[in-house]
Amino acid sequence: MEDYPVVIIGAGLTGLSCAYHLDRNCNYLLVERESEPGGIVRTRIRLNSFLCDGTGHWLHLRNPYMKELVNKLLPNKLVEYERRAVIFSHGVFTLYPFQANTHGLPREVVLECLVGLLKAKHPEDFGQKAETAPPTNFYEWIVRAFGEGIAKHFMVPYNQKLLGVNLTEMMPDYADRFIPRPSTEDVLKGALGFSKESLGYNAKFVYPREGGIGSLPRAFVNALKQQPLYGTDVTSVNLRNKTATLSNGKTVRFQRLVNTMPLVKFISILEDAPEEVLAATQKLRATTVHYFDIGVRGTGDVASDYHWIYFPEPDYVFYRAGSYSAVHKEAAPPGCRSYYVEMSGGASELLKEPEKLKERVLADLKRARILSEQDEILFMDLCQIPYAYVVFDKNYEQSRSFVLNFLNQNGILNGGRWGGWNYGGMEDAMLDGKSAAEQISNENANK
Ligand SMILES: Cc1cc2nc3c(=O)[nH]c(=O)nc-3n(C[C@H](O)[C@H](O)[C@H](O)COP(=O)(O)OP(=O)(O)OC[C@H]3O[C@@H](n4cnc5c(N)ncnc54)[C@H](O)[C@@H]3O)c2cc1C
Incomplete structure (x- = not known):
């Protein structure tokens, strides 16, 4: 059986940042079920030329260290944008945030x-x-x-x-x-129309000049000492023996395990989770998001240049629609545009009939004057983010801290949006990975 000081589950931004920040002489194993890094933060190339992220993924960097790190990983490759976001309600577009821009x-x-x-x-x-x-x-x-x-x-x-x-x-x-x-x-x-657009954490953001948001995880991988083990699932974990079994049939022993897969899924692969932990886990809730990536030949209608638009009214099937190419022109070939359309709870009935849902989405995009009648739809792909938003209900704090404490006591560190079961962005994920690595380094230094 192979022995590793650190095993990391998941090569999303949290797992990658953890591997990156571990001591250079630390022999880790980073296991990733997919064939490429990034987790939610990935860019798919559609029709050989459209760059589609897993819905809009814009980098809001507040932490000075993270700003420096991302610039180091993607030197001269980041472009800063000023948000062009609006709300569509009562038949009109108003600037984001709604509460400060009711004019119109x-x-x-x-x-x-x-x-x-x-x-x-x-x-x-x-x-x-x-x-x-x-x-x-x-x-x-x-x-x-x-x-x-x-x-x-x-x-x-x-x-x-x-x-x-x-x-x-x-x-x-x-x-x-x-x-x-x-x-x-x-x-x-x-x-009264004296608008103030620059409110909120996302008034400005940065985005890679080339390759979509997926270029960030790829840059992390290039800077790693050891490459992730792709296409491999961690299928079970034994806390007492400190072992992880992988889908390639191997079992590995670890001293420290860093988990970034969804916490509830992780608990379900533990061979020895106590009843109370299983019960607490069942109280943790999350929403699933479905979205369409849409590629269009044509330049759209009056609203096609907004970066993203919020739709609060139930009359529209999606809660938000955005455009990859409105931010980053090269995300679509010349003469074309690309969009994403996000749906949550409200669309659940329609999801049973995807063809009807497509028609409804296209009709809604035209009603909202994002698409025009002349636009030719080149593709419209329905995708799912099974774990999208944590539901912060009244059980959340107690159940989450009970489960995380139990894991912590058993030498498992959890981080990221889903490993830590929290509401965080890409910067938070990278910070979580860094702090897991630092905790491990500090413990090793004190041994
Ligand atoms: C709809 C949406 C829009 C968002 N927009 C933004 C935005 O604009 N800006 C921003 O900063 N943040 C945004 N975020 C948040 C951002 O996506 C997350 O914070 C970040 O991707 C979390 O990274 P992670 O590594 O913690 O998790 P993940 O990306 O989920 O990584 C976990 C990894 O674990 C792997 N894995 C799972 N199970 C196993 C297993 N059993 N064995 C091996 N590997 C496994 C997965 O394949 C995955 O690669 C958005 C999130 C959503 C859902």
Whole structure:
């Protein structure tokens, strides 16, 4: 049996970053079930010329070390973009974020949003008592932060469509980091057309000049001391013996195991998981996202140049539609455009009949003036991201920390969006991988 100081499950950004940051003399085994690296962060080449990522994957780098690392991995290969994102509702496009840009919506909608916000901020002026207890769920959090109007016209329907769950089931501040909170002055200015587009964590982003987002994991692989073992699943893990069995029939022994595959799947391949851990795992929930990659000959309609568009209304089957080629022109050949269209809970009935779903999506894209009648559809591929968004419900914190503590006590480190069962982006994944590697190095140094 082969012995490894470190075995890493998954060559997504978390696993790759972990391998990259381990000491140069550490002999690790990085096991990846697919034939290429990147996990969710991959670029598929369609019709030999269209570059399609697993829906829009834009790099938001806040951490100085990560900025430096990504620039080192992709030297002179990153282009910075200013977000062109809008919301489509009530038949009009308004700038993102909705709460700071209601100008252009029907006047009664703008009024509802403004009065709602003022009521939430100054209830006593409206003869209401101020809430003193903190919000108990995400719905209440939204209404307290933005008021009834913004909740009704965007925050609630959009998040419900994305997550497919009732927001009263969710923890209050789950999306705090991602939802911009403009000042009352900015909301008032935005209602009158003095727009402020640069709000939020993703106002600017970077993207590789060549090869799609998949060039980032590929650059990591090029910088690794040992290549990942591709096309191989970790099929079972024995905690007591510290062994992992692989789909190639081999069993390997490890001192440390770093898991980046979805936590619930990982628990299901443990040979010796206690009942309480299995029970806690069953309470962890996630949504699945289906999306279409669409390649089109033609230049689309008036909305085809937006980077992405949010669709809060149930009348549209997708919750977001974006364009790879609107960001990165080379993602589609000359005279062509490429799009992605994301669907979650709301589309589940239609997914049973993919042909009908295709027709519906195309009709909705035309109604939203993204596609034009002249556009020729070259391909329309339906894909699935089985684990897309963690559902931060009331069981989340307790169940997750119980499972992670158990694994930690047994020498297993978990990281990344799904290994750590969290809401993180690509930078978070790379940071998680780095900190797992540092923890292992520190432990070895203290031995
Ligand atoms: C719809 C969507 C849009 C997103 N957009 C953005 C964005 O614009 N910007 C951003 O920063 N982030 C974005 N993200 C988040 C980003 O994709 C993740 O944070 C990141 O990819 C997580 O990487 P990871 O390595 O933790 O997980 P993964 O990419 O899931 O990697 C896990 C790896 O484990 C492998 N694996 C699984 N099981 C096994 C097994 N049994 N044996 C061996 N290997 C196995 C998988 O094949 C995979 O390669 C988005 C996510 C989604 C779902």
